[in-house]
């Protein structure tokens with residue numbers, strides 16, 4: 554396995570692709586992921602999230618290599634018909650509410666056009682829970698320090714542990730489900746408030762230190778979907794094994810499992 558960084562394969566540059574062979578499986582995790590920054594730099598976001606995947610797909614097509622491309626729940630916007638218990642399925646229309654989501658949707662379409670045999674895998678609210686700066690890691694740090702925290706309770710999604718996501722990606726590599734699009738996220742749905750409370754509980758801190766606030770309390774440059782939970786039924790019919798429930802995943806991530 555080879556893990557390439559942006560200096561080794563700048564996907565925005567069509568001439569930068571390394572030599573690929575028909576035995577290769579490329580998993581494109583590269584993206585412009587600064588959701589707020591993308592609002593002020595849409596061309597930069599598009600170069601990596603839309604043009605980049607097109608370049609990767611063309612390089613794979615030319616070499617006969619397989620491609621698994623990672624996309625996001627932020628292609629959905631949480632329209633007025635959406636809410637708890639109505640997660641987005643593969644065939645629900647996308648309606649991104651920010652530049653990042655729109656650029657990722659363009660990337661999905663570019664991959665499908667350039668390499669119809671590619672698999673686009675949408676995931677959501679990804680975390681390791683380790684020493685990084687993802688949501689779970691940050692909340693775990695505050696919990697261990699006994700800090701109170703205000704967390705939004707009006708954004709709902711499907712938190713996903715990288716360990717479980719990697720297992721799903723490896724299953725896709727090995728078993729080749731014949732699907733151009735899949736949803737791979739931990740089961741169930743949660744608000745950021747729910748997720749933070751679960752983190753506090755998992756590290757033995759008092760969940761009541763987490764207080765609910767509305768998104769208006771934390772204005773950001775980019776709008777966020779109010780609801781972007783992913784449904785997995787159609788992906789399971791296509792052969793993807795369901796990922797464990799999100800609560801179980803948080804506990805395992807923080808236990809280092």
Ligand SMILES: NC(=O)c1ccc[n+]([C@@H]2O[C@H](COP(=O)([O-])OP(=O)(O)OC[C@H]3O[C@@H](n4cnc5c(N)ncnc54)[C@H](OP(=O)(O)O)[C@@H]3O)[C@@H](O)[C@H]2O)c1
Pocket residue numbers: 558559560562563564565581582583584585586601605623624625626657676677678679680
């Ligand atoms: N994190 C989430 O909650 C979440 C949710 C849904 C979907 N996703 C998707 O999951 C994938 C991985 O996200 P992540 O959270 O791991 O993002 P991340 O930590 O920001 O990593 C993005 C990576 O993309 C690389 N990159 C940026 N521009 C590049 C370019 N022009 N060419 C090649 N590589 C480039 C960066 O490499 P350098 O460091 O070398 O620049 C970095 O390693 C993305 O497709 C993202 O859209 C993430």
